Amino acid sequence: MKVLQNMKVKDIINRKVIKDELFLLKTNIKSLILSWRITRIPYLLSIILVYFSYIAMPGLTFNSLPEYEESVVSLIGYANLGISLLIFSVLAIRRILDVNQKWISGFVIVAGIYTLYTNYLNYSPPILAVSYTEDSLITSMAVNLNIWVVGLLILSLFPSNECDNDYGLSNCIEKVGSNLIRIDFGGFEQFLDEFSLYKIVPIFKKVLSLDLFNWRGRISRGELIYYYMVYQIMVLLLVILIYSMGTILSKISLEHIFLIFIVSIFLIWCFIYVLRVLIQRLHDSYSSAFWVFGLFIPYVNVYVIYLLLVKGSWQYIESSK
Known part of the structure; x- marks a missing residue:
């Protein structure tokens, strides 16, 4: 079984065949789990894309629904906010681990507490408001993430640690079985x-x-x-x-x-x-x-x-x- 696994890895690496997509998908997921580091450019683009998804997702959702009630609107609002906050948090953690500077962790924690204390995240209902006419549908989120997103973007200014650390391999290096590949x-x-x-x-x-x-x-x-x-x-x-x-x-x-x-x-x-x-x-x-x-x-x-x-x-x- 191990010999067959190594053959699959060698075939994919040598570009002879890429036909076992399930094996390749498992390799991708395993790489995400093993390495918790994310470099500056992917981090910056991820924060921006997630933020735009947070803004656009309610409108896209309701445009696909023929009918909806106020409870459904509230549920989608909370779900959209919760998923966005979770992804932002994971991205921030991975960026901090990539920089590998302990003082940055303290800075982020203090900034997060200050953000919550000043109530930039307003959790009072309704989180999601929907207004519509015969020709248009407009959704607006009551929670202001702008200050938080700006704070997260600051993390993209810190340079990466070029060496291996406890949280993953050095930049652009991924492990595939017992082999390594570089992605520039x-x-x-x-x-x-x-x-x-x-x-x-x-x-x-x-x-x-x-x-x-x-x-x-x-x-x-x-x-x-x-x-x-x-x-x-x-x-x-x-x-x-x-x-x-x-x-x-x-x-x-x-x-x-x-x-x-x-x-x-x-x-x-x-x-x-x-x-x-x-x-x-x-x-x-x-x-x-x-x-x-x-x-x-x-x-x-x-x-x-x-x-x-x-x-x-x-x-x-x-x-x-």
């Missing part, structure tokens, strides 16, 4: 230097062939720009095609059927194309394709966005610990 967060300047429109040609060849159904490759953060450009070009070509058909076939009764057929094919292509890009970007950040489902789960989607847009590409480290 930089490299955008290099992408700008190497940027070329000629690189979209191979992408066209892939997405217009059966290679569209191949999800085992990798796409870096920079390459997402090329794939987005290809998508926009395809949309432009579709618009030109529909306009041309509308002009040429205006007198043919089958025009409407042709248009529906072409648009349906394009929508199917878009779904497969976007799914392929998301999976390959997740694999590039050493994450399981199962994280795609997290895009539909509140607050989990914040972490998935981080995996897709922020977390860098991984590379194998020969030495092990």
